[in-house]
Amino acid sequence: MKKIAGKHILIGISGSIAAYKVPEIIRKLKKKGAIIRVVMTHSAYSFITPLTAEVISGHPIEKNNFISGSNININHIKLGKWADLILIIPATANLIARLSIGMANDLLTEICLVSKSRIAVVPAMNKIMYQSKFTQKNIKILKKRNFLIWGPEVGKQICNDFGLGKMLDAKKIIKLIELFFKKKKDMQNISITITAGPTYELLDPMRLITNYSSGKMGFSIAQAASERGAQVTLISGPVYLKTPKNVKRINVINALEMYKKVHQIIQKQNIFIGCAAVADYRPTKFSKQKIKTNNKIVHLKLIKNPDIIASVGKLNKNRPYVVGFSAETHNLIQCSHEKRIKKKLDLICANRITLSKDKSNIKNNSLNLLWKNKKIYLPFNNKLKLSHQLLDEIIQDYEKKYKCKNSR
Ligand code: PMT
Numbered sequence: 001m002k003k004i005a006g007k008h009i010l011i012g013i014s015g016s017i018a019a020y021k022v023p024e025i026i027r028k029l030k031k032k033g034a035i036i037r038v039v040m041t042h043s044a045y046s047f048i049t050p051l052t053a054e055v056i057s058g059h060p061i062e063k064n065n066f067i068s069g070s071n072i073n074i075n076h077i078k079l080g081k082w083a084d085l086i087l088i089i090p091a092t093a094n095l096i097a098r099l100s101i102g103m104a105n106d107l108l109t110e111i112c113l114v115s116k117s118r119i120a121v122v123p124a125m126n127k128i129m130y131q132s133k134f135t136q137k138n139i140k141i142l143k144k145r146n147f148l149i150w151g152p153e154v155g156k157q158i159c160n161d162f163g164l165g166k167m168l169d170a171k172k173i174i175k176l177i178e179l180f181f182k183k184k185k186d187m188q189n190i191s192i193t194i195t196a197g198p199t200y201e202l203l204d205p206m207r208l209i210t211n212y213s214s215g216k217m218g219f220s221i222a223q224a225a226s227e228r229g230a231q232v233t234l235i236s237g238p239v240y241l242k243t244p245k246n247v248k249r250i251n252v253i254n255a256l257e258m259y260k261k262v263h264q265i266i267q268k269q270n271i272f273i274g275c276a277a278v279a280d281y282r283p284t285k286f287s288k289q290k291i292k293t294n295n296k297i298v299h300l301k302l303i304k305n306p307d308i309i310a311s312v313g314k315l316n317k318n319r320p321y322v323v324g325f326s327a328e329t330h331n332l333i334q335c336s337h338e339k340r341i342k343k344k345l346d347l348i349c350a351n352r353i354t355l356s357k358d359k360s361n362i363k364n365n366s367l368n369l370l371w372k373n374k375k376i377y378l379p380f381n382n383k384l385k386l387s388h389q390l391l392d393e394i395i396q397d398y399e400k401k402y403k404c405k406n407s408r
Helices: 017-031 042-046 050-057 075-082 093-100 107-114 127-131 133-144 170-181 216-227 255-268 308-313 332-342 383-401
Strands: 008-013 035-040 085-091 118-123 153-156 162-166 191-196 231-236 247-251 271-274 281-283 302-304 321-328 347-352 364-370 375-382
Touching: 008 017, 008 050, 008 075, 008 107, 017 035, 017 050, 017 085, 017 170, 035 042, 035 050, 035 075, 035 107, 075 107, 085 093, 085 107, 085 170, 093 107, 093 118, 093 133, 118 133, 118 170, 127 133, 127 162, 133 375, 191 216, 191 255, 216 231, 216 247, 216 383, 231 255, 255 308, 271 308, 271 383, 308 321, 321 332, 321 383, 332 347, 332 364, 347 383, 364 383, 375 383
Parallel strands: 008 035, 008 085, 085 118, 191 231, 191 271, 231 247, 271 321, 321 347
Antiparallel strands: 153 162, 281 302, 347 364, 364 375
16 A cells, blocks of 8 residues: 555564564565564574565565775664564563663664654563553653654464454554554644744844754644644744745744734634744844944843743633743753743743754654653654654644544
8 A cells, every 4th residue: 555655664573472463464574565674682592483474575684794905884873774664573571671771782672772753562462561561661651752662552362362462453453553643633623823033132223132042843833733733833933944845934124023913813822832942031122323442341131031941831811732942051851841831831842952053953853752751761762753642642642632622
């Protein structure tokens, strides 16, 4: 089917008796047009021959190849970048434990550590192993790190036990893969406003107070929301970026204008995301004439700008689901929690500011998502992919909390 066709799926097989089901799953995925590569853990070799996986996938089993010589091909990096999805099937308690602590002691765990692609873990083990508090804790850690956990289900086990630990059957796994690749249109009835970029607080016609925001993060969220069918309004400070398709863009210069534009529409919105780096202060007065440079020291008088997101968070009527961003150099998590509480936000996305000259910070980011009772880390990724992951989380929580209340 089209959803899977052409997708790069890296299959990691670990040592469980359920491994015998994997060749059939590979065959079905190939029939749907997926391109498959296979990596096996050492113990997987006891359950399935590499030749079977090679013949069915149409490619040799991937191996680490740190071979001295000129043409070094570092497989864990190459494969980590190649995969659109990493599917670990079956996933044993041992492999889940290794992944949960970030081990990199074989090719499969190395790939998982370097790859920015989603990793779906399909557990298969005895019910006692699955329910042990160690395995449960490890699975919880993986979920927090944004791994997908597919199954297990209740059933008769190979050891004659009956309970939770049986691997999902091929049909269910393929359905989950199809859902994963399906272009989501899950925001069709949602109005969302996003602020982006910096604000310019003018001192005179030439000079201004601003910051380094490129606008890329906010524009990427707007693009992702629009791809998912939302009605998107993007209120942007001065940036050099193209407006994403089907997005209504409102340009502003300073924080006061941004505040005004936000409040003109906010009570009709379902979700508000404040991604703009709004200047906290503005000069008390604007000089129409360029300020002369005769003095050795000048004193600037600044006044606090209104806090746009806090004013939305504190709305009593028609309040949308409110998501803030938090940029800090130190004590990121603590400061961000405090901002979430003070500004009355549903969620705050904490990102660290570095003074690195690395331009990749414009294209990529990582986020700590902090709710009142939940925390998820979205690892370093390009901002569009990261925005989709962020929207996955927002939609889930928004639907739980707000859908019944907001019938706008
Ligand atoms: O634009 P990029 O180059 O892609 O970079 C993205 C980013 C780093 C700018 C973005 O990810 C980010 O962190 N944006 C928020 C930066 C910021 O102003 O953080 P803050 O901790 O100072 O503010 C916290 C929240 O209050 C933010 O949601 C901000 O929009 C909001 N705020 C702040 C001041 C103010 N007067 N009004 C506000 O609404």
